[in-house]
Amino acid sequence: MTDTPWWQSATGYQIWPRSFCDTTGDGIGDIPGIISRLPHLADLGIGFVWLSPVYASPQRDMGYDISDYCDIAPEYGTLADMDRLISEARERGIRIVMDLVVNHTSDAHAWFRAAKASREAPEHDFYVWRDPGPDGGPPTDLQACFGGPAWTWAEEVGQYYLGYFSPHQPDLNWQNPALRRAIHDMMTWWYDRGIAGFRMDVISLIGKDVDAGVFEEGPDLHRFLSEMHEATAAGRDVLTIGESWSVSRETAPLYCGRGRRELDMVFQFNHITRQWHPEHGKWRPRPFDLVAFKEELFGWQEALADDGWNSLFLTNHDLPRQVSKYGDDGQWRVRSAKCLATVIHLMKGTPFVYQGEEIGMTNIRFERMDQFRDLETFGHHRAQTAAGVAEAEFVAGANVNGRDNSRTPVQWGPGPNAGFTTGTPWIEVNANHDLVNVETDRARPDGIVAHYRRLIALRRDREIVRHGRFEGALRDHPSVVAYARHLQGERLAVAGNLSGEWVTLDIPASVAVSGACLSHNAGPRTELSGRVTLAPWEAVAVLGRA
Numbered sequence: 001m002t003d004t005p006w007w008q009s010a011t012g013y014q015i016w017p018r019s020f021c022d023t024t025g026d027g028i029g030d031i032p033g034i035i036s037r038l039p040h041l042a043d044l045g046i047g048f049v050w051l052s053p054v055y056a057s058p059q060r061d062m063g064y065d066i067s068d069y070c071d072i073a074p075e076y077g078t079l080a081d082m083d084r085l086i087s088e089a090r091e092r093g094i095r096i097v098m099d100l101v102v103n104h105t106s107d108a109h110a111w112f113r114a115a116k117a118s119r120e121a122p123e124h125d126f127y128v129w130r131d132p133g134p135d136g137g138p139p140t141d142l143q144a145c146f147g148g149p150a151w152t153w154a155e156e157v158g159q160y161y162l163g164y165f166s167p168h169q170p171d172l173n174w175q176n177p178a179l180r181r182a183i184h185d186m187m188t189w190w191y192d193r194g195i196a197g198f199r200m201d202v203i204s205l206i207g208k209d210v211d212a213g214v215f216e217e218g219p220d221l222h223r224f225l226s227e228m229h230e231a232t233a234a235g236r237d238v239l240t241i242g243e244s245w246s247v248s249r250e251t252a253p254l255y256c257g258r259g260r261r262e263l264d265m266v267f268q269f270n271h272i273t274r275q276w277h278p279e280h281g282k283w284r285p286r287p288f289d290l291v292a293f294k295e296e297l298f299g300w301q302e303a304l305a306d307d308g309w310n311s312l313f314l315t316n317h318d319l320p321r322q323v324s325k326y327g328d329d330g331q332w333r334v335r336s337a338k339c340l341a342t343v344i345h346l347m348k349g350t351p352f353v354y355q356g357e358e359i360g361m362t363n364i365r366f367e368r369m370d371q372f373r374d375l376e377t378f379g380h381h382r383a384q385t386a387a388g389v390a391e392a393e394f395v396a397g398a399n400v401n402g403r404d405n406s407r408t409p410v411q412w413g414p415g416p417n418a419g420f421t422t423g424t425p426w427i428e429v430n431a432n433h434d435l436v437n438v439e440t441d442r443a444r445p446d447g448i449v450a451h452y453r454r455l456i457a458l459r460r461d462r463e464i465v466r467h468g469r470f471e472g473a474l475r476d477h478p479s480v481v482a483y484a485r486h487l488q489g490e491r492l493a494v495a496g497n498l499s500g501e502w503v504t505l506d507i508p509a510s511v512a513v514s515g516a517c518l519s520h521n522a523g524p525r526t527e528l529s530g531r532v533t534l535a536p537w538e539a540v541a542v543l544g545r546a
Contacts, residue, residue: 004466004467005239005264006047006095006237006239007047007048007197007239007264007265007350008309008350008466008467009047009459009460009466010046010047010048010095010350010459010460011044011045011046011047011345011350011351011352011353011456011459011460012046012047012048012049012050012097012350012351012352012353013041013044013046013048013049013050013352013353013354013355014049014050014052014316014317014352014353014354014355015034015049015050015051015052015355016029016052016317016354016355016406016407017029017030017031017033017034017051017052017053017054017063017076018062018063018076018407018426019355019407019408019409019410019420019426019427020033020034020037020355020409020410021033021034021036021037021410021412021420022420022421022422022423022425023036024423025421025422025423026075026421026423027421027423027424027425027426028075028076028421028426029076029409029420029421030075030076030077030081031054031072031076031077031078031081031082031084031085032077032081034049034051034085035081035084035085035088035089037412038088038089038092038094039092040438041092041094042092042093042094043453044353044358044449044452044453044456045453045456045457045460046094046353046456047093047094047095047460048094048095048096048097048196048197048239049089049094049095049096049097050097050099050199050241050352051096051097051098051099052099052317053066053098053099053101054072054073054076054077054082054098055067055068055069055071055072055073055101056068056071056072056073056074057073057106057108058106058108058168059073059075060106060166060168060169060375061146061165061166061168061169061375062317062374062375062407063099064099064101064165064169064201065104065105065106065107065108065166065168065169066101066105066106066109067105067106067108067109067110068109068110069186070186070189082193083193083194086193086194086195087194090194095195095196095197095239096194096195096196097195097196097197097198097199097239097241098190098195098197098198098199099198099199099201100187100198100199100200100201100203101201102172102183102200102201102203102206103164103171103172103201103202103203103205103206104163104164104165104169104170104171104172105169105170105172106168106169107163107167107168107169107170110123111123111126111127112126112127112170115127115161115170116154116156116157116161117156117157118156118157119157119159122178124157125173125176125178125179126172126173126176126178126179126182127161127162127170127171127172127173128161128162128170128171128172128173128210129154129157129159129160129161129162130151130159130160130162130210131158131159131160132153132159132160138150138151138153138160139151139160140213142164142213144163144164144165144166144167144379145164145165145166145376146165146166146375146376146379146380147376147378147379147380147382147383148166148167148379148382148383150162150163150164151163152167152170162210164205164215166375166379171205171208172206174206174207174208174220174224175220180224180227180228181231183228184228184231184232187228187231187232188231188232191232191233191236191238195238196237196238196239197233197238197239197240197241197264198238198239198240198241199241199243199267200240200241200242200243200263201243202243202244202245203225203242203243203244203263204216204217204221204242204243204244204245204246204247205218206218206220206221206224206225207219207220207221207222207223207224216244216245216246217244217246217247217251222254222255222260222262225242225255225262225263226260226261226262228262229261229262229263230261234261239264239265240262240263240264241263241264241265241266241267241311242255242256242262242263242265242266242267243266243267244266244267244268245269245273247266247268248268248270249270249299249300249303249304250303252266252268252300252303252304252308253303253304253307253308255308256304256308256309257307257308258307258308264309265308265309265310265311265349265350266308266311267311267313267316268300268311270296270300271293271296271297271300272319274289274292274293274295274296275288275289275292275293276401280384280397282397282401283380283384283389283394283397283398283401284393284397285397285400285401288325288326290477290478290479290481290498291475291476291477291478293326294472294475294481295475297347298470298472298475298483301347301348301349301470301472301483302470302472304349305348305469305470309349309350310347310348310349310350311349311350311352312344312345312347312349312350312351312352313344313351313352313354314326314340314344315354315357315406316352316354316406317354317403317406317407318403318406319401319403319405319406320363320400320401320402320405320406321356321357321361321362321363321405321406322337322340322354322357323336323337323340323357323360323361323362324362324363324400324405325363325400325401326340326498327339327340327498327537328500328537329360329362329363331500332500332536332537333360333362333436334360334447334448335521335522335536335537335538336498336537337357337360337448337451338448338451338521338537338539339496339497339498339521339537339538339539340496340498341357341448341451341452341455342451342455342494342496342519342521342539342540342541343481343494343496343498343539345455345456345458345459346455346458346465346485346492346494346519346541347470347483348466348467348468348469348470348485351455351456351459353452354406355410356406356410356411357452358448358449358452359411359436359437359438359441359447359448359449360436360441360448361408361410361411361430361436362430362432362436363399363400363405364399364404364405364408364428364430364431365399366395366398366399366404366428367395368395369381369391369395371428372398372402372404373404373407373426373427374402374403374404374407376402376403377398377402377403377404380394381394381398404427407427408427408428408429408430409421409425409427409429410438411429411430411433411436411437411438412437412438412439413433413437413438413439413440414433414434414435414437414439414440417429418430418433418437419437419439451519451521454519455519458518458519458541462492462518463487464485464486464487464490464492464543465485465492467487468485468486468487468490468492469485469486469487470483470484470485471483471484471485471486471510471511473507473508473510473511474505474508477505479497479498479499479501479503480495480496480497480498480503480505480534481494481495481496481498482494482495482496482507482508482511483511484510484511484513486546489545489546490543490544490545490546491511491513491543491544491545491546492513492518492541492542492543493507493511493512493513493528493541493542493543493544494539494540494541495507495511495528495532495534495539495540496534496537496538496539496540497534497535497536497537497538497539498537499536499537500536500537501536502533502534502535502536503533503534504531504532504533504534505531505532505534506530506531506532507528507529507530507531507532511528512528512529512530513527513528513529513542513543513544513545513546514526514527514528514529514542514544515527515542515543515544515545516542516543516544517540517541517542518541518542518543519539519540519541520538520539520540520541521537521538521539521540522535522537522538522539522540523535523538524540525540525542526542527542528540528542
């Protein structure tokens with residue numbers, strides 16, 4: 001397919017800059033550190049980097065509270081460093097996709113300072129304000145995502161402002177055309193500097209109807225996305241990705257379907273949230289349910305089979321480490337890391353590798369609340385302990401699903417601080433870095449890095465991996481993921497045993513194939529048909545004729 005967009009054959013890599021690589025010794029990762037590690041990404045075959053926020057910010061929410069969209073946080077570097085990153089990455093065939101956080105700003109943003117100073121300021125209407133309720137208190141009892149009331153009193157103007165995530169992150173009023181134009185101008189400014197796109201944080205919230213209580217996928221969402229596309233991305237060879245915790249298989253084509261001219265793909269989290277507790281969410285872990293997991297993954301493959309495009313991931317900066325959550329971070333860490341990568345990367349869509357995933361980094365274990373750093377964790381800790389949840393129970397849940405798990409420093413080597421910094425890291429380095437690190441893994445021809453390199457190359461080089469029709473199988477099997485990809489008479493069969501036990505099963509005829517082994521982690525196979533026994537955490541892909 002000669003007109004295939006570049007991002008359909010590329011693999012993305014998410015960098016959480018604070019924890020990637022520090023060159024100054026202040027314990028905080030920086031842009032020069034990212035530049036220094038570009039050879040690692042190029043060797044992996046990465047096509048583009050999704051760079052989490054590096055904009056100027058008070059860092060209340062680790063950069064997702066932006067005080068200046070057109071400047072860089074000094075702890076990360078300068079605009080000149082950013083320009084150099086864009087240039088040097090492109091020289092290695094890697095494009096830079098920035099995070100776009102425009103549901104809200106920081107309360108330190110110049111817009112909000114002006115908005116809070118006077119009702120007459122033009123910027124006042126850039127935010128969401130309401131007069132007090134009949135009792136003089138907040139207009140509603142809405143709670144913020146990170147805990148506490150969503151409405152904060154501003155004495156200067158005698159009104160409450162909306163901070164849907166926290167008081168430090170006031171929501172922008174997308175109903176204001178001047179605000180929308182200012183955002184479009186900022187996006188265009190970055191495109192002109194050479195970035196290759198945006199990953200749009202909680203973008204499904206921008207069309208909200210506050211008074212009707214409709215926040216996710218509100219009535220004006222798609223009008224605003226369409227307007228944004230026409231004003232900024234139209235005519236450019238760029239990638240736009242929308243994050244949404246509410247998007248469904250039914251609504252996804254509205255974001256990224258052919259002819260919609262809104263986004264190229266969405267990040268959806270149904271396969272993640274299906275594993276959460278119905279009452280306590282992610283803070284009270286439940287046993288992993290592979291059948292429910294497959295139902296979501298397979299269902300999304302089928303929903304976007306002919307229109308739209310899937311993002312493929314198990315981990316990001318908001319989620320626990322996948323080898324700890326879905327694999328086995330003990331005896332089978334290496335093999336289970338390869339198994340998870342295989343079954344995700346060979347589906348249809350664009351895979352995203354989260355920093356450290358390519359070496360099988362694991363969750364960290366904290367014993368005390370003062371070891372955590374995440375705003376969300378602290379907010380829910382206050383709420384849940386006030387509701388009677390025991391401290392030890394909350395800490396145990398945060399150790400399994402908390403966001404700090406994915407935010408510990410990347411483990412580059414076995415030495416002090418895992419080679420991340422010469423100073424004191426802003427958050428503790430995982431104690432297992434002497435065994436789990438890039439240097440050690442790269443020294444192994446059969447390491448996890450080598451496995452990722454091969455999977456990334458398969459997508460780049462094989463049309464069947466990029467565009468083959470997906471067919472799921474063994475949907476009710478409690479420990480095996482199996483599916484096939486079909487294209488022009490070829491069949492790529494994939495099977496993965498997501499358990500620590502040997503499993504014997506019959507391969508369905510719709511998936512069965514014999515031919516060439518394209519990927520394996522427990523020994524090559526040239527046939528997936530008939531009765532097969534899979535080793536613990538074995539994953540294999542065989543290409544043949546249908």
